[in-house]
Every structure is written in structure tokens, then in C-alpha cells.
Amino acid sequence: MAYIEFKPLVKKVNLKPDGVQEVVLEVRGGGLAGKIDTLADMIDTHVNVQLEEEFVSYSVVVNKETQKPMTEYKVDDQGVVHEVKPIEQTELDLGLPPELIPTEQKEEVLKRETIDAFIASGLAPTFDDMNLDFYKIMGMHLDGLSYLKIASKLNISDGRLMEDLDEYRKRVAPLAEKWGEWKESQKKVKLDREKNNGNDDEGTGVA
Incomplete structure (x- = not known):
């Protein structure tokens, strides 16, 4: 069975x-490098297609004056994301009730x-x-199961699954951003x- 995966623009x-x-x-650049022949073999054949947006848009509440998030996060050594209060927010709390601090919604992507990782x-939180x-x-999704099959296993409609999953992704996105930065720093x-260990090994070589 032929299989191909790529990231197109609708x-x-x-x-x-x-x-x-x-x-x-539309596929730009080398997005189909090495895959053209496989795709050509699929012309006039029935295929299963699943399209998802590559980026998730979500909103965060920020201090209107400083443009800093009203809620910030840090990641511990185990990769667990914790909520912390921004320094600016702490300072404002000393002289202004939180409900009177001017805020606004800011769109992020x-x-x-x-987010899926x-x-x-x-490590992502749950919500009541x-x-x-x-x-x-x-x-199940990362193991290759389609959303339609996942919904069937859960005895719910695929529409409800996608609606709830989309909402959940948006809720955990701010935490996922910090977690993703932590993962990159760990790498x-x-x-x-490893580089330093390699240099140490070279330095201990015997001539």
C-alpha cells in the first residue's frame, strides 16, 4: 500500500x-523531494486524507501597559510546568487590586x-x-490512528472529538510553549x- 506524507498549503x-x-x-520548496513518483502513482486512486493546521492560534491575557502575560510559567528539572506570578504583576499587586489592572487579549501561535508532543x-494538565x-x-493519534477511528473507539462523534481536542490544545498551548523551550534547552x-566528553577523550590520547 502506497503511503506519502507532506505539508501543503491549501x-x-x-x-x-x-x-x-x-x-x-500547493507544496513549496522541497516538500515533495523523493515523493513525486509515489504521489504520481496515486493519481485516479481513492486515498484517505486528513488535513490539520500546522499552527494553533490561542489567546493569552496580558498586562495592557507592559504587554507581559498575566500568568507565566516555569519548567522544573522533571519537565513539569508550574504557574508563577510575573515580577511586574507582583509589583502592581502592592498598590492595585488585580481586578483593576488593565488587561487585554493577545493572539499567539x-x-x-x-503542543501534541x-x-x-x-505532563499536560487536566481540566474538570x-x-x-x-x-x-x-x-493513539501519534501511533497512526485516524481521528475517525479514535472517535469510534471512544463512542463519540469525530466532530465532538475534534472540537474538544482543539479547545484542549488552545488551553495547554502556553504551557506547551515553555515545555518546548525546555526540551530544546535539554537537547x-x-x-x-557529548561534545565536551569528546574533547576530553581526545585530550587523553596517547601519542
Whole structure:
């Protein structure tokens, strides 16, 4: 069975005669490098397609004066994300009740794969008003199961699954951003350690 995965840009959705709907996808750069022949073999064959936006948009509440988030996060050595109060917020609390601090909504975006990795890590929080097991759902999804099949296993509609998952991603996005930064810093520390160990080994060589 032929399989191909790529990240296109949705360009057009056209309604053609006889109820046929045409979807035009555009792939830029080398997004289809080494995959053209496989894709060509799929022409005029029935395929399963699942499209998801690459980035998740979400809102954060910021201090209108400083543009700093009203809620900030830090990550401990185990990768657990904790909520902390910004220094600016602490200072304002001394002379102004929190409810009187001017705030506004600020739109942010984050790669969906970062959020999904955070959910799959098992470190994402749960919410009382959301009773789906998103850790389990993400595990099934990353194992290759389609959302339609996941919904069937959970005995819910795929529409409800996607609606709840989209909401959950938005809620945990601010934490996932900090977690993603922590993961990248851990990789850098590991690479630096390996590099230093390699230099030490070279320095102990016998001529």
C-alpha cells in the first residue's frame, strides 16, 4: 500500500459540475523531494486524507501597559510546568487590586506538533470540564490512528472529538510553549556534554 506524507498549503476549493469538489494543494520548496513518483502513482486512486493546521492560534491575557502575560510559567528539572506570578504583576499587586489592572487579549501561535508532543508526554494538565483522556487520544493519534477511528473507539462523534481536542490544545498551548523551550534547552545541554566528553577523550590520547 502506497503511503506519502507532506505539508501543503491549501490554495483553492472549487465546486465543479455534477457535485464534484476540487481541492488544490500547493507544496513549496522541497516538500515533495523523493515523493513525486509515489504521489504520481496515486493519481485516479481513492486515498484517505486528513488535513490539520500546522499552527494553533490561542489567546493569552496580558498586562495592557507592559504587554507581559498575566500568568507565566516555569519548567522544573522533571519537565513539569508550574504557574508563577510575573515580577511586574507582583509589583502592581502592592498598590492595585488585580481586578483593576488593565488587561487585554493577545493572539499567539504555536506549532501544533509542539503542543501534541507536550500532551503525549503525559505532563499536560487536566481540566474538570473536559472529561476526555487527551493523553490516550494523542498516543493513539501519534501511533497512526485516524481521528475517525479514535472517535469510534471512544463512542463519540469525530466532530465532538475534534472540537474538544482543539479547545484542549488552545488551553495547554502556553504551557506547551515553555515545555518546548525546555526540551530544546535539554537537547543543547546534552549535545554540549557529548561534545565536551569528546574533547576530553581526545585530550587523553596517547601519542
